[in-house]
Amino acid sequence: MPDQPTTALKAAELQAAARDHLLLHFGQHANLRAGQEVFMPDRAEGVHVYDAAGKRYIDGLSALFCAQLGYSYGPEFAKAAEQQLLRLPFSTLWNTAHPAAIELAERLASLAPDTINRVFFTSGGSESVESAWKLARMYHVAQGQPQRTKAIARRTAYHGLTMGALALTGIPALKEPFGAPAFEVAHAPNTNRYRTTDADEAAFTRRLLAETEAEVLQAGPDTVAMLIAEPVQNAGGCFTAPAGYWAGLREMADRYGFLLVADEVITGFGRIGEYFAVTKHHVAPDMITTAKGLTSSYATLGAVLVADKVAEPFYNDGVTLLHGLTFAGHPVAAATALTNLDIFERDGVLDNVRALTGHLYKRLTELTDLDIVGDVRGDGFFWALELVAGSDGRRFDTVRKHELVKRFLPTRMRDLGLLARADDRGDPVVQLAPPLIATQEELDQMVDLLGQALTDADRHFLHGR
Structure with missing residues (x-):
């Protein structure tokens, strides 16, 4: 820990600067003008x-x-970052690659379900969700099914605030100021079992799956590109899934031809005791979105882990994967993530x-x-x-x-x-x-x-x- 804390005078100056110059994410700025300190x-x-x-x-x-x-763990991460900065401080992944990103992709594939062996890097959670949607669309177009333009998400679920991720987010108050969503999304029930009247867990699972399927049928099964869900839903308060629920989603996705996406921006990398929470349900989704715990916050990085079947069309002659992000897979962030995984295993x-x-x-x-x-x-x-x-x-x-x-x-x-x-x-x-x-x-x-x-x-x- 640094020996010298911020002085009271400096702290007061910073508070004033925050009030005058900084727009806080989800901040109520009137409180700052009224004298409340951040x-x-x-x-x-x-x-x-x-x-x-x-x-x-x-x-x-x-x-x-x-x-x-x-x-x-700052000193350990600082050493890894310094080594990467001295070796290669920056390179994009725009039709090129650098060793840190390649090594990290291989490492993540080894941790993911067996059917998932490809990794698309991003800079954070919303970008991961947005990228999963675009990958799903490109996959279906390549399959000759361009009409699959809709998604299924869950009520009260939060998937991010970029316009694509916001379309998937099931919290109306976050969406209404920004007009029509980027694409059409139907929202199925979440897995909140508090106050339910189902006779038992099996009945709860059956009802959830039936109501989810009803949303798919209402949308038109051949128009649905993907269904996205968190293994433990954050917004609304840590909703866990009942037995058989994820297996039911997997069967439904296979039957109707849409992709199943596990949003693990929060639950990934140990939050519930596994690298990926969905593996506790013994189900392999088609994509897994990640961020936060991938570097344990020592750098900004996200990733979409992609099943082989979804990635396969991008390897066809003449096909370009039409999506990219300048800082995604940043060498220093990738080196940080590798160090993070080393620490997970060692400790x-x-x-x-x-x-x-x-x-x-x-x-x-x-x-x-x-x-x-x-x-x-x-x-x-x-x-x-x-x-x-x-x-x-x-x-x-x-x-x-x-x-x-x-x-x-x-x-x-x-x-x-x-x-x-x-x-x-x-x-x-x-x-x-x-x-x-x-x-x-x-x-x-x-x-x-x-x-x-x-x-x-x-x-x-x-x-x-």
């Missing part, structure tokens, strides 16, 4: 982040699901997640003793607690939900020294997604702090104290 991490170590005043926070969100390895990162998943779940379920906690769901180091307005599970009204999720909980958790996420894309939830190197003691600390924040919320919102 949260400004200054340095980090292990699973902890320090602000400019020196206050320490435990990172219960892995910096938005990115910092799989926390913050203590048993996946083993740590697998060993502690049960303990983390057990600790989180203890919080259901609070009337405000209605459900606990997720897997690995990726969990959500759905918040309710009473022990009977009734929902918060819009005003109270906004106060809870946008004001009370973010402020209270940060005051306590916990970085976690309160979200209202769907019903209100609070999410915990620790760095994958977190110890049992550190997980306990996160849950204890979250429990304190939720106890305060329970008193304030439900019991008037």
Whole structure:
């Protein structure tokens, strides 16, 4: 950790500069003009982040699901980056290649399901999703099926904010300001089982697949290019899939001729204890979109892992793959990703997640003793607690939900020294997604702090104290 923290004077100058010059992503800028300071991490170590005043926070969100390895591997990544900078600081992948990208593609293919052996690099998650759509379209055109211009996604799912990824995103409030979507998308049910009335899990699976197939039939099966879904859906709060669901999607895709895409921008690279979460369902999709954990946030990089059958048309004589991104597969980012995978293997990162998943779940379920906690769901180091307005599970009204999720909980958790996420894309939830190197003691600390924040919320919102 750097010896010299940012001085108070410098911090004040930075706050002023942020207010005057920086447009924050998903920022409410009126708050800055009103005098509210932006949260400004200054340095980090292990699973902890320090602000400019020196206050320490435990990172219960892995910096938005990115910092799989926390913050203590800087010297190792710096060495790898320096070596690559001195060797070849930059080269594109525009009908050329460099060793780092080639080596990384081979490494990723070795980790993916057996049918997936090709890799298309991007710079991040939205680009990966956008690229998967374009690859799907080019595949179907090559197959003599140019009429496949539609997609199926899921309600409340977030797939990114570029115009193609936004079309797939199933959150109307994020889409409406930007007009008509880039292409036609039907949204099928997600896998939220809280409040379902199905008799059992098998019935739940049957209903989900039947309603998804109904969307395919309504769209016209021969017009659908792909179906995209996250193995654990983030928006709405860590929806896991019931048994048989992914196998059903695979069968449906094969029967109707569209491609199946697993969006693993969040779940990929260890978040639930596997390199790719979809492999827990023993299903091989046609493409896997990735980003965040691919470099554990030490560089910006994404990738689409592509099945052999999807890539095959691009190897025909005279065919050009009509898509490219200038900085995709950047040599320094590729070297960073290779180092990341080396560390995963050397330090048993996946083993740590697998060993502690049960303990983390057990600790989180203890919080259901609070009337405000209605459900606990997720897997690995990726969990959500759905918040309710009473022990009977009734929902918060819009005003109270906004106060809870946008004001009370973010402020209270940060005051306590916990970085976690309160979200209202769907019903209100609070999410915990620790760095994958977190110890049992550190997980306990996160849950204890979250429990304190939720106890305060329970008193304030439900019991008037």
